[in-house]
Amino acid sequence: MKELLLLQSRIQELTAENEQLKQILAMGNTLCMERNMEKMLPLMMKEISSLLDADRSTLFLMDWERRQLWTKFAEGMDSDRIHIELKMGLVGLCVLTKKIVNVAYAYNSPYFNAEIDEQTGFRTESVLCAPIFDQKQEIIGTLEFINKRSGVFTREDEEKVTRFADGISAYNYSQIPDMKRIKVEIRAFRDELKCERCALFFLNRENGEIRSAFADAIEGWDILLNLNLGIAGLVALTAEGIIIPDAYEDSRFNRSVDEQTGYRTRCLLCVPLKTLSGEILGVIEVMNKKNGVFTTADMDHLKSLSSYLSMFLENAILFNEQTRQFQSVLEVLAASIDAKDSLTAGHSSRVAQYTVGIASELGFNEDDIDTLNVAALLHDYGKLGTDDQILKKQGRLTPEEYEHIKQHVVNTRNILNKMTFSRKFKTVPLLASMHHERLDGSGYTEGLTSADIPFMARIIAVADVFESLTTNRHYHNPLSIEEAFHILDQDTGTKYDGNVVCALKSYYKEIIPKSVS
C-alpha cells in the first residue's frame, strides 16, 4: 500500500514536470513564431520596400495543397488576407519559373492578371517579384513589389530583392548568426556608397567593451575597444547614429586603431545594431566616403540595413537560446532517468552516442541525426514509472514483473506524446517507443515486424542492446565487445537490421579507439 502511494505520488510529480516542460516548449515555439512572422516580417518588408522606393509590397506564402498563394503581409491594402491561384499572374509566374520577374509595365505582359486591380481600383504599373526558397531550395513563397515611384525596377533592385528573399529564408531557418552573409550585406552597402572601409562591432555590456566581428583590411585582427572611448563605443552607449565629417578634428574620435594599423580615418558614419525591443547588439561603421562626407540620407540608408541585420541576428540568437534551452531540458530528463538507477547511469547518453555514430556511418542528414539523438536520449524515460524493486531485481523476473518492465515503453510513448516537439522532432515519441521491437515480431510492446519498424527505430534498438550487453546490469556482468557483436551477429536479420549492425561495427572500430587513445 505504501509503495502504491509512493508510486502514485511519483506519477503525479512526473505529470507536473511534463506539464511544465510542455509549457516551456510551447512558450518557446509561440515566441519564435510570433517574432518570426507577426512582428519581424512586416518591419523587414517595409525596410526593403522603402529601399526599392516601391508603392506596395506583398509577401505571399505557398499553399501547395490548394495550389494557392496567400498573403502574409500586404502593404497598402485594406484586406490583409487574400489569396491568388498559383497558375495566375506575375506572382504565379515567379513561383513556377523559380526566377525573378521584373516587368516595366504590367498591362503589356501576357501573364499579368488585372483582377485584383479591377476589384481594388488600384492601377499596377511596374512589378518586381522574387521567389523565396527554403533550405531544400523548394519555393515557399514570393515577394512582390509594385510601382517604383522613381521609374522602373532596375537590375540593382533585382539584386537587392534577391538578397532580401535569401535573407528571409536564412532568417527563418538560421540557427547561428551567419557572419559571412552579414559581411556581404555590409560590404555591399560600403561599395554602393563608395566608401573605403566598413566594420562591425558587437557589444559586451557586462565587460564594458565592444569587440570587432569583422573589420576591412585587418581581417583576423581582434579589435577590443573600451566602451567609453571612441565613436563606436559612444554609438553603442547612446543608441544614436553619428556622422563625423573630419575624424581628427573631433575629440570624440579615438585614434588608437589608426595608430596600430597605419590607416588614416578621414570621415566616419556609425549606427547602432538595435533589436525591436531596443537592445543594442553592436554597431556598424563605414569610413572614408570617396566623394565627400556622409549625409543624413546615408545615415538613414545604413539604419535601414542595420535594423534588418539586427532582426536577422536577434532571430539567430533566439534560435541559439532555444536550442540551448532544449538541450538543457534534455539533459535534465536524461539525468532524472540516471537518478532512478545508479547502476545503469549514463545508459541513455551512451545509447544516444551509439545511435548518432551509427546514423553518421549510414550517411543520415543532420536533421535526422538530431531527431535520433533526442529519441535515443529519451527512449527509457518511461522507466521513471517502473517499480524500483523490479527494475533492480537480480534474479529471474516473474511473468508479471516482466509485463511491468515492458510497460516502460508505453510510459515513454505516453509521456513524450504529451510534449510539444517542434518540426524535426515530431517523430521522437514514435521512434523512442519502438526500441524493443524486433524484426521478426518477437519484441514488445506492439510485436511489430520489419515492415512496420522504421529504419531509424531499428538504429536505436541496436544501440540500446549493444550498450546493455557491454555494461553492468543487475542481471549480468558486462560482456566484451567481441561477445556483444557475436550476439548481435547471431540475431542479425531475425531481430536486428544487418545494415545497422554493420554500421555499429564500423563506427566502433573507427571512432571508439580514437577517443580512447
Ligand SMILES: [Fe+2]
Ligand atoms: Fe528500454
